[in-house]
Amino acid sequence: MTSLTRLDLFCRVVDNYGDIGICWRLARQLQREHAIAVTLWVDDLVSFRRICSAVEVTADTQLQAGVTVRHWRSMDGVFTADDVADIVIEFFAVDIPPAYLQAMRARAVRPVWFNLEGLTAEEWVEGCHGLSSTHPQLGLIKHFFFPGFTAKTGGLLLEAGLPQQRRAFQADAAARSAFLAALGLTPDETAARLVSLFCYPHAPVAELLAAWQHDVTPTTCLVPEGVAADAVQAFLGKAAVAGASATHGALTVRVLPFVPQDDYDRLLWACDLNFVRGEDSFVRAQWAGRPFVWHIYPQDEQLHHKKLRAFLQRYADTLPALSELSLQWNGAGNSAASWPALWTAYREQMPAMQAQAEAWQQQMLALGDLAGNLLRFAATPR
Ligand SMILES: Cc1cn([C@H]2C[C@H](O)[C@@H](COP(=O)(O)OP(=O)(O)O[C@H]3O[C@@H](C)[C@H](O)[C@@H](O)[C@H]3O)O2)c(=O)[nH]c1=O
Numbered sequence: 001m002t003s004l005t006r007l008d009l010f011c012r013v014v015d016n017y018g019d020i021g022i023c024w025r026l027a028r029q030l031q032r033e034h035a036i037a038v039t040l041w042v043d044d045l046v047s048f049r050r051i052c053s054a055v056e057v058t059a060d061t062q063l064q065a066g067v068t069v070r071h072w073r074s075m076d077g078v079f080t081a082d083d084v085a086d087i088v089i090e091f092f093a094v095d096i097p098p099a100y101l102q103a104m105r106a107r108a109v110r111p112v113w114f115n116l117e118g119l120t121a122e123e124w125v126e127g128c129h130g131l132s133s134t135h136p137q138l139g140l141i142k143h144f145f146f147p148g149f150t151a152k153t154g155g156l157l158l159e160a161g162l163p164q165q166r167r168a169f170q171a172d173a174a175a176r177s178a179f180l181a182a183l184g185l186t187p188d189e190t191a192a193r194l195v196s197l198f199c200y201p202h203a204p205v206a207e208l209l210a211a212w213q214h215d216v217t218p219t220t221c222l223v224p225e226g227v228a229a230d231a232v233q234a235f236l237g238k239a240a241v242a243g244a245s246a247t248h249g250a251l252t253v254r255v256l257p258f259v260p261q262d263d264y265d266r267l268l269w270a271c272d273l274n275f276v277r278g279e280d281s282f283v284r285a286q287w288a289g290r291p292f293v294w295h296i297y298p299q300d301e302q303l304h305h306k307k308l309r310a311f312l313q314r315y316a317d318t319l320p321a322l323s324e325l326s327l328q329w330n331g332a333g334n335s336a337a338s339w340p341a342l343w344t345a346y347r348e349q350m351p352a353m354q355a356q357a358e359a360w361q362q363q364m365l366a367l368g369d370l371a372g373n374l375l376r377f378a379a380t381p382r
Contacts, residue, residue, distance in 0.1 A: 004112065004378055006037045006085035010072065012094045013044035018278040018297070020048045023091050024067075025157055025261065025280065026116075029371045031066040033160050036375075039085065041072040051261050079103035087378050089114045105138045112378040113140060119147040119156075119279050121311040126152035130377065145377065147370050149314055154374060155367035156283050162265075163365065166289060169269050176270050183259075183267075184243055185220070189252055192218035194271045198227055198281050199295040203329060205231035207339040213249035214340065215347075220252045222267065224259075268292075273350075275329075289361050291353035293326055305332040315360060319352060321345040 007030060011023035020042055030036040042048055048069075049055040055069070056062050062069050079100045088104065088111045090096050104111055117125075129146040146153050169175055180190045195212075199205065205228040212219040223232050225242045232240040235253050242257035259267065264281070268274050268288035276285040277295040285292035294311065296304045308330055316322040325342045327333030335342065346353075367373075 004086040007087040008085040021280040081106040158369040189220040211343040213251040
């Protein structure tokens with residue numbers, strides 16, 4: 001598309017897997033679909049390996065899926081103008097090494113420099129997306145790029161062909177069964193209402209499991225190892241390690257290993273309902289075209305409750321049972337309803353949830369994809 005052929009992406013893992021999850025997804029897509037030579041600088045290879053098992057945790061430099069991965073060990077380092085890429089992205093406002101910044105300045109043609117921000121449905125992002133600021137000492141210009149849910153934002157990460165792959169998988173009962181069998185599910189577990197559960201430790205998981213246990217319909221709940229460990233262990237009556245499962249009443253809980261990112265997509269596609277969290281799994285659930293419930297990453301001063309409400313306003317305006325359950329799930333509700341009542345109300349609206357999942361996906365597709373939008377922005381003369 002342009003003469004912008006090299007890109008450096010700087011990622012710090014603050015906690016969990018979302019930081020590296022998003023950067024890894026973006027890096028692969030830029031390389032695969034846009035033939036950009038991407039270097040991903042990441043400070044935590046152990047977390048990276050959890051979502052990409054081929055990662056060598058001791059390597060300074062390695063090639064993974066066509067992306068050069070550099071272990072970002074410190075803020076020191078020696079960089080020349082030739083080391084600097086055409087596009088430089090700092091993810092979530094990380095500070096990049098001072099010597100790299102100096103090298104950016106020394107470059108004959110300055111790189112296009114982005115701060116890639118976190119996803120929020122709040123309205124203010126529309127006014128901030130694409131704004132720039134000038135580095136006070138170095139005179140370098142940095143652009144603020146916001147993912148989002150409207151045409152005035154950068155859109156969502158989405159790989160080419162994903163909606164088609166998703167539809168083909170969901171239309172292929174044999175592929176679904178084979179995928180689930182490979183994860184250890186029995187045919188009975190596969191035939192039940194299938195739910196994936198990915199959340200932070202403070203979610204009221206025990207209450208939700210109890211509601212499913214006493215439900216009229218059999219449910220199989222799939223939980224990645226290490227997630228909601230206390231509630232899952234209490235339900236299982238044994239260690240919540242991958243492969244463990246137990247059935248009480250109408251509910252079977254099965255612990256899954258953490259799977260590679262592409263398999264996690266298939267898991268979301270295979271389930272009837274997905275509980276997701278943070279940013280990346282939240283977006284993947286939207287591309288799965290299935291009902292989902294979001295556990296938002298907690299922030300100081302309950303800032304996350306504001307963000308949750310902003311999203312629910314856009315997504316669940318006509319789905320009160322989803323709003324109510326979501327607010328309670330996130331500790332933001334004031335409903336007097338019990339968990340069985342919240343669940344029953346939700347369950348009764350499942351057809352409407354399913355219709356909204358599809359309609360929302362069409363709405364999001366119209367925004368283009370974040371990687372393409374970012375490259376177009378970078379290539380626009382200004
Ligand atoms: C459960 C599972 C997830 N994953 C991937 C999907 C995602 O890329 C990643 C999980 O990332 P998330 O869904 O974003 O949730 P998360 O909670 O792991 O990540 C984050 O949330 C952000 C908002 C914060 O900024 C981060 O600091 C971080 O906490 O792990 C797998 O690859 N396999 C799995 O089995």
